[in-house]
Amino acid sequence: MNAVSHLEFNGKLRELDAAREQIFGRIKTILANDDSSGWKVRSQNIEVELDNIEWKEAKTRHSLLLKLLHKPEAMAEEVFDYLGVRFVVAKSQDIARLLRVLIENDIIIPHQVLNMRSRNSLINLKSSQRQLSLAYDLLQNGTSSPEEFITMCEKIDWDLNVDEPGNPSRPNAHSSSRYKSIQLTVRHLVRTPNPAFLVLSSLAGQLRHARGLEPEDDPLLMGLIPEENARFFPLEIQIFDRSSHQITQFGPASHEQYKSNQLQTVRKKILGGLLHFDEARMQTQDF
Numbered sequence: 001m002n003a004v005s006h007l008e009f010n011g012k013l014r015e016l017d018a019a020r021e022q023i024f025g026r027i028k029t030i031l032a033n034d035d036s037s038g039w040k041v042r043s044q045n046i047e048v049e050l051d052n053i054e055w056k057e058a059k060t061r062h063s064l065l066l067k068l069l070h071k072p073e074a075m076a077e078e079v080f081d082y083l084g085v086r087f088v089v090a091k092s093q094d095i096a097r098l099l100r101v102l103i104e105n106d107i108i109i110p111h112q113v114l115n116m117r118s119r120n121s122l123i124n125l126k127s128s129q130r131q132l133s134l135a136y137d138l139l140q141n142g143t144s145s146p147e148e149f150i151t152m153c154e155k156i157d158w159d160l161n162v163d164e165p166g167n168p169s170r171p172n173a174h175s176s177s178r179y180k181s182i183q184l185t186v187r188h189l190v191r192t193p194n195p196a197f198l199v200l201s202s203l204a205g206q207l208r209h210a211r212g213l214e215p216e217d218d219p220l221l222m223g224l225i226p227e228e229n230a231r232f233f234p235l236e237i238q239i240f241d242r243s244s245h246q247i248t249q250f251g252p253a254s255h256e257q258y259k260s261n262q263l264q265t266v267r268k269k270i271l272g273g274l275l276h277f278d279e280a281r282m283q284t285q286d287f
Contacts, residue, residue, distance in 0.1 A: 003068040019190045019233040020083055030105045043101040048094055051242050056084030069266045080117055080185045084236035092123055092158035092241045108186055117185035124160040131156045182239040187232040197225045
């Protein structure tokens with residue numbers, strides 16, 4: 001009942017349509033769809049081809065309840081993936097360029113990224129950065145040519161082995177170890193009309209009309225009540241390469257399996273001992 005009450009009276013759900021229109025609209029300004037090569041994202045000097053782009057329109061009530069119930073501390077205000085977008089690139093080498101495009105166009109706003117919601121199980125940043133720095137140093141001191149530099153960059157191994165020693169354990173117990181992605185949650189500012197301002201503005205207009213006055217903006221009204229409500233709304237961004245995305249389509253790393261794991265956790269939490277009976281309990285008079 002606690003989870004249901006949080007869900008029923010959650011203010012963000014009432015602003016979901018406006019948030020979707022504004023946030024997805026910002027992303028669509030950098031998208032281009034070419035019939036010959038498919039989707040692309042563009043910045044001033046960079047263009048990245050996408051295998052696919054997927055939109056998470058909105059969570060259903062059933063899905064929200066599952067999320068709230070499988071985490072003891074969760075409340076409706078703490079759901080961070082009401083809206084989401086998934087970018088799929090062909091090769092892991094394209095991920096860094098994609099991130100740069102998203103940052104330059106304020107889709108990823110660094111100071112609005114929630115650190116606790118940042119995950120990387122896809123690319124090995126430290127190793128790839130060392131390889132890239134070495135290639136760049138060789139180019140700068142004249143040891144390698146520009147063509148050789150490009151060849152060295154193309155051979156950089158970006159893949160992260162999640163099973164290698166030193167890697168942190170997976171933060172989500174319901175995800176498969178084969179699920180590899182980059183996940184970021186970014187807060188975007190969403191502006192919506194203030195209902196109180198609209199009501200009082202209408203009343204002020206009717207009052208002026210009744211008194212025979214010319215309609216005009218009331219400076220007192222404008223100063224007392226803001227015309228718009230502004231609040232931050234979370235957007236979940238997921239990035240895959242082609243191979244990691246294919247793994248999520250079927251099997252233990254699929255979204256269906258993830259939701260099934262969540263459902264099992266919720267069943268155990270709510271139903272508890274009703275799911276399992278030991279022999280001693282079955283022989284009692286109460287049973």
